[in-house]
Structure formats: C-alpha cells, structure tokens
Amino acid sequence: MSAEPQQLEVVAWTAEGAPRPRAVRLPADPFDGRVHKTAMYDAVKMYLANQRQGNAMTKTRSFVSGGNQKPWRQKGTGRARQGSTRAPNWPGGGKVFGPIPRDYRFELPKKVRRLARSSALNARAQEGALHVIEPLAFDAPKTKRVAELLSKMGQLGEKVLILTAGHSPNVVLSARNIPDVRVLRYGDASAYDVLRASRVLVEEPALGTLESGAEVTVEIPEARKARKAKRAKQAQKAEAAAAAEGAHKPAKKKAAKKAAARKTAPKTEKKPAAKKPAAKKTTKAKAAKPKKKS
Numbered sequence: 001m002s003a004e005p006q007q008l009e010v011v012a013w014t015a016e017g018a019p020r021p022r023a024v025r026l027p028a029d030p031f032d033g034r035v036h037k038t039a040m041y042d043a044v045k046m047y048l049a050n051q052r053q054g055n056a057m058t059k060t061r062s063f064v065s066g067g068n069q070k071p072w073r074q075k076g077t078g079r080a081r082q083g084s085t086r087a088p089n090w091p092g093g094g095k096v097f098g099p100i101p102r103d104y105r106f107e108l109p110k111k112v113r114r115l116a117r118s119s120a121l122n123a124r125a126q127e128g129a130l131h132v133i134e135p136l137a138f139d140a141p142k143t144k145r146v147a148e149l150l151s152k153m154g155q156l157g158e159k160v161l162i163l164t165a166g167h168s169p170n171v172v173l174s175a176r177n178i179p180d181v182r183v184l185r186y187g188d189a190s191a192y193d194v195l196r197a198s199r200v201l202v203e204e205p206a207l208g209t210l211e212s213g214a215e216v217t218v219e220i221p222e223a224r225k226a227r228k229a230k231r232a233k234q235a236q237k238a239e240a241a242a243a244a245e246g247a248h249k250p251a252k253k254k255a256a257k258k259a260a261a262r263k264t265a266p267k268t269e270k271k272p273a274a275k276k277p278a279a280k281k282t283t284k285a286k287a288a289k290p291k292k293k294s
Helices: 037-050 110-127 143-152 169-175 191-196 221-264
Strands: 022-025 130-133 160-164 181-185 199-203 211-215
Touching: 037 110, 037 191, 110 130, 110 191, 143 169, 160 169, 160 191, 169 181
Parallel strands: 130 199, 160 181, 160 199
Antiparallel strands: 022 211
C-alpha cells in the first residue's frame, strides 16, 4: 500500500507583513512531502550547464602560425631531432588537449523536471522557509513598500523569491532594486530558482483555495534582533575573557615548569666547604753580594 501524502502547513502573512493567527495547509499537488535529491541535483546541473557559453578555446600546433620547416637538419648536429618550432615542447608552441568551443547543453525529461520542482518546494516547506502571503496589489512601483514588507517579516537581507499568481509588473519593478530579491510567476519558477532562494513567498491565489491549519505563534523580528544582539554581547564577553586568560597563560606555564623542574630534580646533600690550608710564611735569606775585588 502506498503511503498517504504528508499534509504540510506553513505560516501565512497579510499583505502588510503581519502574521496570521492560523497556518494554512498546502495542496497535495505538488506539496506531497516527497523530496527526490537526485532529481534536484540533475535539474540544477542542467540549468547551470545550459547557462555556459562554451566558447573557451586554445590553439593547438595546427593553429599556431610558423614552424613550417625543420629548425635544423635531422642528423649531424648533436642535438635532438626537431620537426617544428611550434611543437608543444617549444616556447610559443601549441597547447596539448586544450579546450575547444563546444555545447554543454542537455535536456531532462519533463517528468524529471516536474519532480525536481515539486521536491524543491517540498524541501523549502519542510524547512519552514516557504510562506504564503496575500496578493500584493501595488498601484504603482514602490521599492519602499517591498522593503518594509520584508523588514516586518524579518527577511530583509536574505535571498528571497516572490512567486506571484500572475503577471505583476508593479511588483517586479518594486523589488528589482533590492539585492537578492527576485520576482517570478509561480508557474515559471524552476527547481534552481527555488533552491537558490533561502526564503520563498508564494501568493495565496497561486496555490488555489487553502484550508486553515493549526494556530501558530510567529516570533516578532524585533525580539529576534534583541536575541541576536544579546548573543553577540555574550560572544564578545567570552572572547575578551579568553584573550585575558591567554595573556596570563605564558606566566602560568613558566611557573608550572619551574615547579615541575624543582620536584623532578634529584636532591643532593650539601657538603661543608673544605678549608684551605693556611699558607706558610717563609723568609728568604738575602743572598750576600760578592765583594768587588779591588
């Protein structure tokens, strides 16, 4: 018997950036809770390969100009035989097995691409990185509105992907000047787009009619910032204490080494110093000087 699809619930937000009191249940298609890592890997690999231009090229010996004749005769010179000055072992010669222009493009079956996309959405939903938001109805492009919305949701500064229900040019123009924020239609987002973003915001109409789920309590971004600041202060205090302790460590190590040396050194009894014999006083008789003969 096949297992029943997992019912996923995510946090829902208003268009002003306020969390709703109850979560919403995502539809079983494509949110069935299945995450196929191999399909996602193949989809990302295909996307990146299809972005390559493939125009890198190096010159082999057949493309380098010159070297049409032998630099010297075959025999009689005492040197190694050479046929061209454009061989790979010569300075200025051609490259061996260098890159040539090629096409890196390849395609995956449609079912594999769909599986990769649904797996990416399920992965983000299970991580709590996918959120449902009310439709963003902007009368005119205004970057400040999107920035305030993301700031209230605590997602400003992260890689955010906004998936709209339809074509919303005002939303696109409002978000294009914010770094790491991208706006796409829900149907146009690929597995790579979903996996590249750390947060995914989906407009509610894009998913159809959603049922209410359990009650949720969303942490206020201000409280989150205060907790982060507290952790930063604690980390700074710990670093300062570690630095102060490290400054005293050399002196402590020296004292410990001296104490260990004293303990391990063999005890030797001190002998009394030997007294030196007193020097004898000797008087030398003065030698009589010979008298001069007259």
